[in-house]
Amino acid sequence: MKNKAITSKNVDFAKWYTDVVMASHLASYSNVKGCIAIEPNGYAIWEKMQSILDKKFKNTGHSNVYMPVLIPENLLNKEGELVNGFAPEVAWVTKGGEKELEERMCIRPTSETLFSDYYSNVVKSYRDLPKKYNQWCNVLRWEKETRPFLRSREFLWQEGHTVHETKEEAEQETKQMLDIYLDFFKNYLAIPAIVGRKTEKEKFAGAEYTLTIEALMYNGVALQSGTSHYFGQKFSKAYDIKFVDRENKQQYAYQTSWGVTTRMIGALIMVHSDDNGLVLPPKIAPCQVSIIPIGKDEEIINYAKEIQNTLDKNEISNKIDSSEKSPGFKFAEAEVNGIPIRIELGKRDLENHQITLVRRDTREKITISSNDNIVEKIQELLEDIQNNLYNRALKRRNEMTYTATTLKEMDEIITNHPGFIKAMWCGCVECENKIKEIKGIKSRCIPFKEEQEHISDVCVCCGKPAKKMVIWGIQY
Amino acid sequence: MKNKAITSKNVDFAKWYTDVVMASHLASYSNVKGCIAIEPNGYAIWEKMQSILDKKFKNTGHSNVYMPVLIPENLLNKEGELVNGFAPEVAWVTKGGEKELEERMCIRPTSETLFSDYYSNVVKSYRDLPKKYNQWCNVLRWEKETRPFLRSREFLWQEGHTVHETKEEAEQETKQMLDIYLDFFKNYLAIPAIVGRKTEKEKFAGAEYTLTIEALMYNGVALQSGTSHYFGQKFSKAYDIKFVDRENKQQYAYQTSWGVTTRMIGALIMVHSDDNGLVLPPKIAPCQVSIIPIGKDEEIINYAKEIQNTLDKNEISNKIDSSEKSPGFKFAEAEVNGIPIRIELGKRDLENHQITLVRRDTREKITISSNDNIVEKIQELLEDIQNNLYNRALKRRNEMTYTATTLKEMDEIITNHPGFIKAMWCGCVECENKIKEIKGIKSRCIPFKEEQEHISDVCVCCGKPAKKMVIWGIQY
Numbered sequence: 001m002k003n004k005a006i007t008s009k010n011v012d013f014a015k016w017y018t019d020v021v022m023a024s025h026l027a028s029y030s031n032v033k034g035c036i037a038i039e040p041n042g043y044a045i046w047e048k049m050q051s052i053l054d055k056k057f058k059n060t061g062h063s064n065v066y067m068p069v070l071i072p073e074n075l076l077n078k079e080g081e082l083v084n085g086f087a088p089e090v091a092w093v094t095k096g097g098e099k100e101l102e103e104r105m106c107i108r109p110t111s112e113t114l115f116s117d118y119y120s121n122v123v124k125s126y127r128d129l130p131k132k133y134n135q136w137c138n139v140l141r142w143e144k145e146t147r148p149f150l151r152s153r154e155f156l157w158q159e160g161h162t163v164h165e166t167k168e169e170a171e172q173e174t175k176q177m178l179d180i181y182l183d184f185f186k187n188y189l190a191i192p193a194i195v196g197r198k199t200e201k202e203k204f205a206g207a208e209y210t211l212t213i214e215a216l217m218y219n220g221v222a223l224q225s226g227t228s229h230y231f232g233q234k235f236s237k238a239y240d241i242k243f244v245d246r247e248n249k250q251q252y253a254y255q256t257s258w259g260v261t262t263r264m265i266g267a268l269i270m271v272h273s274d275d276n277g278l279v280l281p282p283k284i285a286p287c288q289v290s291i292i293p294i295g296k297d298e299e300i301i302n303y304a305k306e307i308q309n310t311l312d313k314n315e316i317s318n319k320i321d322s323s324e325k326s327p328g329f330k331f332a333e334a335e336v337n338g339i340p341i342r343i344e345l346g347k348r349d350l351e352n353h354q355i356t357l358v359r360r361d362t363r364e365k366i367t368i369s370s371n372d373n374i375v376e377k378i379q380e381l382l383e384d385i386q387n388n389l390y391n392r393a394l395k396r397r398n399e400m401t402y403t404a405t406t407l408k409e410m411d412e413i414i415t416n417h418p419g420f421i422k423a424m425w426c427g428c429v430e431c432e433n434k435i436k437e438i439k440g441i442k443s444r445c446i447p448f449k450e451e452q453e454h455i456s457d458v459c460v461c462c463g464k465p466a467k468k469m470v471i472w473g474i475q476y
Numbered sequence: 477m478k479n480k481a482i483t484s485k486n487v488d489f490a491k492w493y494t495d496v497v498m499a500s501h502l503a504s505y506s507n508v509k510g511c512i513a514i515e516p517n518g519y520a521i522w523e524k525m526q527s528i529l530d531k532k533f534k535n536t537g538h539s540n541v542y543m544p545v546l547i548p549e550n551l552l553n554k555e556g557e558l559v560n561g562f563a564p565e566v567a568w569v570t571k572g573g574e575k576e577l578e579e580r581m582c583i584r585p586t587s588e589t590l591f592s593d594y595y596s597n598v599v600k601s602y603r604d605l606p607k608k609y610n611q612w613c614n615v616l617r618w619e620k621e622t623r624p625f626l627r628s629r630e631f632l633w634q635e636g637h638t639v640h641e642t643k644e645e646a647e648q649e650t651k652q653m654l655d656i657y658l659d660f661f662k663n664y665l666a667i668p669a670i671v672g673r674k675t676e677k678e679k680f681a682g683a684e685y686t687l688t689i690e691a692l693m694y695n696g697v698a699l700q701s702g703t704s705h706y707f708g709q710k711f712s713k714a715y716d717i718k719f720v721d722r723e724n725k726q727q728y729a730y731q732t733s734w735g736v737t738t739r740m741i742g743a744l745i746m747v748h749s750d751d752n753g754l755v756l757p758p759k760i761a762p763c764q765v766s767i768i769p770i771g772k773d774e775e776i777i778n779y780a781k782e783i784q785n786t787l788d789k790n791e792i793s794n795k796i797d798s799s800e801k802s803p804g805f806k807f808a809e810a811e812v813n814g815i816p817i818r819i820e821l822g823k824r825d826l827e828n829h830q831i832t833l834v835r836r837d838t839r840e841k842i843t844i845s846s847n848d849n850i851v852e853k854i855q856e857l858l859e860d861i862q863n864n865l866y867n868r869a870l871k872r873r874n875e876m877t878y879t880a881t882t883l884k885e886m887d888e889i890i891t892n893h894p895g896f897i898k899a900m901w902c903g904c905v906e907c908e909n910k911i912k913e914i915k916g917i918k919s920r921c922i923p924f925k926e927e928q929e930h931i932s933d934v935c936v937c938c939g940k941p942a943k944k945m946v947i948w949g950i951q952y
Contacts, residue, residue, distance in 0.1 A: 030594065031551060032544040032581070037594050040539035040609070047540065063516035064523065068508040069545075069583070069614055069630055070567070075507060091546070092571040093583070097564055097618035105508070107545070107569070107583070118506065118513050127800075133516070138545055138614070142573035154545055324603075 003276045003336055013219045020269050021148045024278040024336050034146040034153035038262070041337060042149075044286035045265055046156060050136060052188055052284075053158065053260070056180050062132045062160060067114040069137070070105040075113050079238040082112060085205025089142045091153075107140040112206065112231075112257060115161035116239035123253060125244045126165050132173070134160040149266035150223070150476050157261035163241060163253045167232065170254035174230040177258040178211040181226040189264065190281035190390040191215050191271050192397050193225060194420070194471060196445030201429050208232040214444045214471070216397045217270035220418030222444050222473035225267055228258035266476075271393050272361075278338030279360055281389050282382040289318040289378060290334040294327045294346035304345055307355075307374065314375045316382070335360060340385050341378060361385045361392075401471075405456045410472065411438045420444065420473050424466035426459035434461050435472065444471045479752045479812055489695045496745050497624045500754040500812050510622040510629035514738070517813060518625075520762035521741055522632060526612060528664055528760075529634065529736070532656050538608045538636060543590040545613070546581040551589050555714040558588060561681025565618045567629075583616040588682065588707075588733055591637035592715035599729060601720045602641050608649070610636040625742035626699070626952050633737035639717060639729045643708065646730035650706040653734040654687040657702040665740065666757040666866040667691050667747050668873050669701060670896070670947060672921030677905050684708040690920045690947070692873045693746035696894030698920050698949035701743055704734035742952075747869050748837075754814030755836055757865050758858040765794040765854060766810040770803045770822035780821055783831075783850065790851045792858070811836060816861050817854060837861045837868075877947075881932045886948065887914045896920065896949050900942035902935035910937050911948065920947045 002008070005023045009016040021027055026042030038046065054064070070093060077083050090106035108114070119131060136158045146152045160177060164170040178195055185193040193215045203210040207229040215225045235241070236252040245251045272279040282288050289311060293304045304320050311318045321330045327344070334342040344356040355374065357366045359381060368377050400419030404410045413421055425431060425443070435441050446468050459466040478484070481499045485492040497503055502518030514522065530540070546569060553559050566582035584590070595607060612634045622628045636653060640646040654671055661669040669691045679686040683705035691701045711717070712728040721727045748755040758764050765787060769780045780796050787794045797806045803820070810818040820832040831850065833842045835857060844853050876895030880886045889897055901907060901919070911917050922944050935942040 028594070028597065030544050030590065032546050032548060032590070035544035035546065037544070037590070038542040040541055043540045043542055046542075064519045065516055066514040066519055066522075066632065068506050068511035068513070069616065070508050070511065072508060089573050091569045091573075093567045094570045095568040095580075097566070104571075114506065114508070114513070118504070121504065140545065156542065 003332065006275055006277060006336075008275050009218065016275070017266075017269060018148060020273050020277055024338060026265065026269075026278070027148050029148075034143060036148050036152055038156075041286075042265060045268070045280070045284065046262055048284055048286050049264060050158075053180075053184060054136075056184070057134050057158075057160065060132075060176065060180070062134045062162075064135060065133045066135055066137070067108075067111050067118065069108055071108055071111075071113050072103050072105050074103065075117055076106060079112070079116075079206050079235055081234075082206040086110070086141075091140050091142055108137075109139055109141045110257075110259075111135070111137075111139075111159055111161065112235055113239075115257075116235045116241060116255070119163050119236075119253070119255075120239045120241045123163055123241055123243050126246055129165045129243060129253065130162055130169065130173075132160070132162045134158055147266075147476075149262055149269075151263075155262050157259050159257060159259040161255070161257045163236070163255050165243070165245070165253070167254050170232075170256050171230055174211060174228050174256045174258070177256070178213060178226075178228040181213045181228070181258075181260060185213060185215065185225065186390070188281065188283045189268060189271075190283075190386055190393060191225075191267060192390065192394040194445065194447065194451075196447040196451070196471070198227075198445060199429075199432060199443045199470070201432050202443055204229045206231065206234055208234065212445050214473075215267050215271065216400060216420055216473070217267070217476070218396070219270070220400050220473075222420065222475045223263070223267050223270070224444075224475060225264060226258070226260040229256060231255040231257065272389050273338065276363075277336030279389070280338035280340060282340040282386050285317070285338065285340050287317050287319055288340050288382060289316055290330075290339040290342040291318060291320045292327060292330045292334065292342055292344055293320065293322065294344060297347060299350060300345055300347065303350060307343065307345075310375055311378070314379070316375070316378060331358075335363075341381055357381065359385055361388050403455050404460055407435065407438065407461060410435065410441060410460065414439050414441055414474060418474055420471050422453060422455055422469055422471055423460035424456050424458060425468055425470040426462055426464045426466045427468065428462070431459055431461035440474050441472050442475055444473050444475070446470050479808065482751055482753060482812075484751050485694065492751070493742075493745060494624060496749050496753055500814060502741065502745075502754070503624050505624075510619060512624050512628055514632075517762075518741060521744070521756070521760065522738055524760055524762050525664075525740060526634070529656075529660060530612075532660070533610050533634075533636065536608075536652065536656070538610045538638075540611060541609045542611055542613070543584075543587050543594065545584055547584055547587075547589050548579050548581050550579065551593055552582060555588070555592075555682050555711055557710075558682040562586070562617075567616050567618055584613075585615055585617045586733075586735075587611070587613075587615075587635055587637065588711055589715075591733075592711045592717060592731070595637075595639050595712075595729070595731075596715045596717045599639055599717055599719050602722055605641045605719060605729065606638055606645065606649075608636070608638045610634055623742075623952075625738055625745075627739075631738050633735050635733060635735040637731070637733045639712070639731050641719070641721070641729070643730050646708075646732050647706055650687060650704050650732045650734070653732070654689060654702075654704040657689045657704070657734075657736060661689060661691065661701065662866070664757065664759045665744060665747075666759075666862055666869060667701075667743060668866065668870040670921065670923065670927075672923040672927070672947070674703075674921060675905075675908060675919045675946070677908050678919055680705045682707065682710055684710065688921050690949075691743050691747065692876060692896055692949070693743070693952070694872070695746070696876050696949075698896065698951045699739070699743050699746070700920075700951060701740060702734070702736040705732060707731040707733065748865050749814065752839075753812030755865070756814035756816060758816040758862050761793070761814065761816050763793050763795055764816050764858060765792055766806075766815040766818040767794060767796045768803060768806045768810065768818055768820055769796065769798065770820060773823060775826060776821055776823065779826060783819065783821075786851055787854070790855070792851070792854060807834075811839075817857060833857065835861055837864055879931050880936060883911065883914065883937060886911065886917060886936065890915050890917055890950060894950055896947050898929060898931055898945055898947055899936035900932050900934060901944055901946040902938055902940045902942045903944065904938070907935055907937035916950050917948050918951055920949050920951070922946050
């Protein structure tokens with residue numbers, strides 16, 4: 001049996017995606033073009049992501065702050081590359097109250113500008129360093145084509161902005177934050193992401209270099225899922241962030257920034273979910289167990305409450321669905337909402353001293369005795385679901401990762417069975433541009449040393465000597 | 477000894493206020509006019525407020541969501557009173573990317589518009605009700621005069637928006653949320669607030685009525701600190717939020733909204749703090765205990781860590797200040813930052829088997845034996861500080877609450893020793909306007925039945941029969 005509100009993912013992947021978003025009530029379209037209303041089910045996932053990441057940020061010495069949402073044009077203009085990168089896609093406020101503004105301001109597309117301006121005021125000495133700040137906020141980019149969570153004009157994110165005394169420390173920070181993202185993807189989102197450095201062409205406007213985390217969606221399209229930028233002294237020179245160093249000399253500071261967004265919710269859908277709706281890894285699911293009493297028998301209701309108490313005590317998030325709806329309807333709802341385990345509690349279960357568990361990932365029914373240690377069984381099952389989702393995604397990603405030594409091979413792969421393509425590259429942007437002509441293939445990242453492979457001696461495009469393997473793919 | 481960076485509050489209260497904000501690093505001015513940068517110390521208080529309130533909201537059945545930051549003009553225009561109330565103070569986006577917009581949009585000053593538009597799409601039947609949603613977000617109002625936290629163009633808040641089947645349920649919700657705010661003020665912020673209904677003149681644009689929570693600042697000026705609005709069917713008629721009721725008839729839904737803001741941080745300063753900086757009630761303090769080792773003796777550092785472990789286990793938030801600064805500097809810093817208790821750990825303390833505690837509210841030094849149960853002592857002390865701050869504020873508020881039966885009396889009170897003034901009112905706006913001529917006195921609220929007092933038979937202004945006592949005052 002299949003959820004009728006959802007198009008099959010193998011029939012029309014794009015339609016399947018929005019069907020899942022709507023059917024599982026993650027978000028709905030709003031009357032503000034290109035913006036969505038994030039509904040309780042979607043926002044609860046975001047809150048869970050926030051709470052996990054926020055702890056990791058604080059444990060590594062970061063503090064949260066809040067900078068203004070508006071950026072005056074003159075401030076934005078101070079760093080040339082950033083302006084050129086973002087000016088075409090910002091929203092401009094030109095009127096405040098009933099008066100035309102003397103200087104227009106844009107709604108932040110990202111906050112390097114305001115953080116740098118702030119740091120230029122508060123950083124005076126090496127004793128003030130490092131400053132490691134983060135903010136959780138909304139940003140706005142005037143996108144033309146939008147899709148819920150993947151690309152929308154307004155989105156929610158966190159943006160970390162740090163200032164350091166030395167190049168080494170700033171570079172370490174850049175890498176550390178990428179590692180935190182990678183760990184989060186692997187151990188919470190159950191997504192086997194790849195990481196590496198962006199090419200010059202694909203890096204963030206204004207960065208010395210950009211590290212990226214990239215995930216492969218079910219349909220073989222890549223999703224840039226988070227970035228960590230090393231700025232060197234570019235912004236500190238543009239915004240005059242100077243400090244007196246240990247030798248009593250004036251120095252420009254070294255900076256980084258890094259961020260992940262509500263786009264990760266889109267990744268969860270496109271990596272794990274199926275034709276019956278959302279599938280959530282237990283460690284990111286706002287509700288891990290749905291307890292569904294069948295019928296209104298007092299004994300059953302009491303048993304449901306007893307189970308709830310036990311789960312609560314063991315910090316397994318859960319809810320009892322005691323609404324007026326039919327059991328079948330409740331089962332389907334728990335399923336479409338991606339709740340990892342549902343417990344079906346009927347009269348027969350009670351009589352036979354058993355409990356029926358249904359796992360969302362495989363839809364398998366498991367009957368356990370009510371004499372079993374329920375908590376232990378459920379904890380094991382949650383862990384098994386978490387691992388299964390990761391392993392399934394890893395297997396798929398590996399199967400969909402190809403190597404190519406010619407442009408023709410790249411074309412064939414992307415046309416017939418898109419995925420990640422490993423191919424050697426000479427390092428010049430002309431080849432990158434030429435490769436892009438093949439259905440928009442872009443370099444996803446240059447893997448770090450330890451992940452580099454030697455696929456051939458020469459660039460897949462120009463045939464000149466190549467030293468680096470690059471991972472390529474089409475993207476959202 | 478007094479903190480030199482802070483003007484005395486009895487010398488220049490306004491200057492004292494901003495000095496405290498800056499000296500305790502709650503926020504700093506930004507280069508965006510009328511907007512502040514909320515720094516780690518300030519944002520941590522906001523996070524603490526969020527976590528406490530968010531739990532209370534969720535425990536009463538509310539879910540968090542996120543609506544767009546932009547409101548198209550035609551949507552804003554649907555409810556006439558709301559538009560008139562807010563149109564003069566919104567920021568308008570007129571350009572997106574490189575194109576003039578066909579229809580301008582404003583940055584949300586509040587989100588009744590977008591919630592109502594959303595509800596009109598998703599509410600179809602009484603089975604869909606109630607919907608009790610809340611969002612934590614930024615809003616923008618183009619204020620002319622601004623002050624950190626108290627009034628700034630952009631501020632952070634939560635806005636709850638609910639839809640109900642019946643008038644009774646919506647009115648209950650309106651009152652319930654006010655009660656949650658009142659409890660939060662009393663038991664966490666240690667602020668004895670007053671509550672009641674706003675007059676027609678002072679209510680929120682578009683509401684049937686507004687309930688308010690008002691606090692009295694140290695200088696006798698009132699601060700409107702939170703509001704809860706009952707909308708009846710005003711918005712549901714304007715935005716067409718209709719549902720099929722239990723009798724199968726079409727009905728308009730009943731709505732509420734309610735919110736509190738980062739302004740509460742301003743209230744904490746102006747109610748509790750002193751010439752040495754911030755004073756925070758322990759229940760809202762992000763860090764409750766600062767452990768300051770004097771000197772670098774290994775024994776002392778180890779003892780500090782031991783104490784930290786014990787406090788951590790008992791969920792008493794704390795930090796060790798092991799920076800390079802001098803002990804005196806560290807003491808002053810813990811003080812200016814409002815940390816409720818600091819522990820001074822010196823060699824002599826160690827030798828005498830004692831620990832020195834200093835409470836922030838009274839600055840009193842307390843020596844306890846290291847054989848005492850430290851956790852118990854500190855817990856008691858935290859509770860005592862919390863109670864002392866509340867009682868001190870209550871006493872002051874009572875002393876600064878006056879009664880008046882003539883306009884002359886009102887004038888004398890406000891001129892010589894401002895505070896809350898209880899006076900009878902006939903209910904007509906002409907009298908309210910006339911009273912406002914006295915140095916801007918406004919009605920703060922009409923207390924609920926159980927708090928009504930009979931001060932005289934007639935209106936303080938026109939002398940006609942009066943039934944209600946109103947609390948009046950000047951405001952921020």
